[in-house]
Amino acid sequence: MLRLLNLELQKLLLNRTSxxxxxxxxxxxxxxxxxxxxxxxxxxxxxxxxxxLGIFNFPIIWHLTTFFASQFKFFFAIVVVSMIGNxxxxxxxxxxxxxxxxxxxxxxxKFYTIIFFSLVSTILISLISFCIGxxxxxxxxxxxxxxxxxxxxxxxxxxxxxxxxxxxxxMLVKRSAFALAFLFILYILEWIIFGLLAWKLDxxxxxxxxxxxxxxxxxxxxxxxxxxxxxxxxPDKADLIYDYGVHWHEFVIVIGWTxxxxxxxYRLLKKRDL
Amino acid sequence: MEPxxxxxxxxxxxxxxxxxxxxxxxxxxxxxxxxxxPNGSGKSTTLGIVLNVVNKTEGNFHWFDGNTSTHDALxxxxxxxxxxxxxxxxxxxxxxxxxxxxxxVDYSKIDEKLEIVGLHERKDSKFRTYSxxxxxxxxxxxxxxxxxEILILDEPTNGLDPQxxxxxxxxxxxxxxxxxxxxxxxxxxxxxxxxxxxxVVLRKGVKLYSGRVDEMISSHGFFELKSDNESELIQLLExxxxxxxxxxxDNLVTAFLNEPMKSxxxxxxxxxxxxxxTHLVQxxxxxxxxxxxxxxxNQN
Numbered sequence: 001m002l003r004l005l006n007l008e009l010q011k012l013l014l015n016r017t018s019x020x021x022x023x024x025x026x027x028x029x030x031x032x033x034x035x036x037x038x039x040x041x042x043x044x045x046x047x048x049x050x051x052x053l054g055i056f057n058f059p060i061i062w063h064l065t066t067f068f069a070s071q072f073k074f075f076f077a078i079v080v081v082s083m084i085g086n087x088x089x090x091x092x093x094x095x096x097x098x099x100x101x102x103x104x105x106x107x108x109x110k111f112y113t114i115i116f117f118s119l120v121s122t123i124l125i126s127l128i129s130f131c132i133g134x135x136x137x138x139x140x141x142x143x144x145x146x147x148x149x150x151x152x153x154x155x156x157x158x159x160x161x162x163x164x165x166x167x168x169x170x171m172l173v174k175r176s177a178f179a180l181a182f183l184f185i186l187y188i189l190e191w192i193i194f195g196l197l198a199w200k201l202d203x204x205x206x207x208x209x210x211x212x213x214x215x216x217x218x219x220x221x222x223x224x225x226x227x228x229x230x231x232x233x234x235p236d237k238a239d240l241i242y243d244y245g246v247h248w249h250e251f252v253i254v255i256g257w258t259x260x261x262x263x264x265x266y267r268l269l270k271k272r273d274l
Numbered sequence: 275m276e277p278x279x280x281x282x283x284x285x286x287x288x289x290x291x292x293x294x295x296x297x298x299x300x301x302x303x304x305x306x307x308x309x310x311x312p313n314g315s316g317k318s319t320t321l322g323i324v325l326n327v328v329n330k331t332e333g334n335f336h337w338f339d340g341n342t343s344t345h346d347a348l349x350x351x352x353x354x355x356x357x358x359x360x361x362x363x364x365x366x367x368x369x370x371x372x373x374x375x376x377x378x379v380d381y382s383k384i385d386e387k388l389e390i391v392g393l394h395e396r397k398d399s400k401f402r403t404y405s406x407x408x409x410x411x412x413x414x415x416x417x418x419x420x421x422x423e424i425l426i427l428d429e430p431t432n433g434l435d436p437q438x439x440x441x442x443x444x445x446x447x448x449x450x451x452x453x454x455x456x457x458x459x460x461x462x463x464x465x466x467x468x469x470x471x472x473x474v475v476l477r478k479g480v481k482l483y484s485g486r487v488d489e490m491i492s493s494h495g496f497f498e499l500k501s502d503n504e505s506e507l508i509q510l511l512e513x514x515x516x517x518x519x520x521x522x523x524d525n526l527v528t529a530f531l532n533e534p535m536k537s538x539x540x541x542x543x544x545x546x547x548x549x550x551x552t553h554l555v556q557x558x559x560x561x562x563x564x565x566x567x568x569x570x571x572n573q574n
Contacts, residue, residue: 007372010372014363092360097345100351102343274322
């Protein structure tokens with residue numbers, strides 16, 4: 001396993017473009033979260049301090065940071081897609097197999113890399129959330145701090161699933177740009193199907209079905225936190241209440257998709273003549 | 275003899291096209307094999323199948339004694355297919371390190387192999403800055419990293435300039451001299467003739483011949499003769515039982531033998547008949563002539 005990871009890391013880290021993209025995908029969310037936690041003086045008129053709003057309180061901070069950080073996953077998605085695209089355009093995939101890598105090992109080395117970077121990202125996010133939280137949060141009892149840390153798990157699984165989807169598209173079309181286009185098409189397609197279902201059936205049922213779609217199910221793992229923040233501000237408004245929790249069945253759906261994408265990528269490579 | 279690669283009834287179909295048809299042959303340790311065939315005869319497809327990059331339709335093959343999986347066996351094989359494929363943004367050393375990781379070989383071999391192919395001074399240049407000849411030599415260094423039991427080369431001199439071709443051939447000869455088994459696919463016949471002891475001849479995916487190069491067609495060779503008394507010479511040869519076909523071109527008489535004959539005996543015989551030769555050469559067909567004869571005979 002370490003050998004396969006090591007192999008892929010060499011391929012990625014010696015490539016300047018992917019090195020920059022990896023750097024950006026890790027450092028950018030880090031900075032955005034860090035900056036937003038600072039006290040910003042807007043031209044002397046007033047000071048903007050998001051921390052005052054109570055959004056950096058435990059346990060809501062876990063929800064907030066993982067939600068925002070996951071918006072930056074697109075940068076690393078480009079890396080994932082291009083790590084397949086490059087293998088095809090340089091024909092190095094062929095050479096790797098001739099040199100004695102099996103097709104299974106090839107897919108696994110990509111998958112391990114995805115897990116590795118998702119893990120690094122999760123650890124970074126949890127560290128920074130923890131620090132900011134300790135600084136701002138009004139509650140610092142251990143039981144409150146570690147409540148809702150399942151958002152971190154959700155973040156980790158969400159990243160793995162999304163990158164596995166990118167891996168599959170990369171294997172399918174062999175070209176990075178087309179694979180990204182496919183991702184976009186899938187996004188639109190999911191909404192079109194949702195629209196059709198909502199029109200033919202009813203919206204509630206359509207939404208339930210939509211929650212099984214690949215992109216939507218990944219999104220569902222970490223629901224948007226705005227409404228929740230609003231909820232804490234106006235606790236008496238009942239129509240704001242929604243289910244923001246992370247549920248085991250959401251995990252099951254997303255892990256199911258991940259397994260399917262990896263399996264399909266392997267099948268595709270196995271059947272293909274290079 | 276110890277078999278390295280055994281192929282049994284291998285067939286590959288690309289849709290309606292049959293690229294390789296019912297192919298069987300065995301590669302034994304220590305010999306230098308050539309796979310000959312015109313473009314599109316299924317050479318690269320066959321190599322692709324045994325190298326795990328093309329899926330077979332029917333038949334089977336196994337490496338060594340048949341107890342190792344293909345990808346593990348490939349760790350003991352060195353192969354270059356068509357065009358050198360490396361990561362353009364890595365240097366030669368970095369590329370070879372990657373191959374070492376895949377094959378599970380120690381890094382210490384890298385410098386040694388780069389020395390053999392004469393790329394040691396450029397080892398820290400990026401692959402994309404290399405000329406085609408250098409890329410091809412790097413590919414050979416990479417194939418040699420694991421001190422392979424067999425070296426597979428598919429059109430190794432394709433697209434190179436004469437100097438590059440010469441360099442590659444010298445390297446191949448050096449490797450062959452060390453006793454490494456080599457399998458060389460090429461449509462360049464003189465290349466195969468210069469280095470190979472055994473050949474497999476393919477045409478349209480069908481095997482026409484496999485065996486020693488010098489036994490490829492049952493021929494006793496031919497004489498090239500010149501004399502001032504040409505018409506009488508031709509008449510004598512036509513009536514001689516040892517000769518079959520006789521061609522005349524630009525005063526050069528070419529007489530094909532039906533049975534073995536020594537040039538001294540022919541010379542003596544003609545002299546006794548009063549014919550004095552001005553030119554006498556005994557030859558065997560070159561591989562190219564044999565190859566064309568073989569492929570033409572099987573045209574239908």
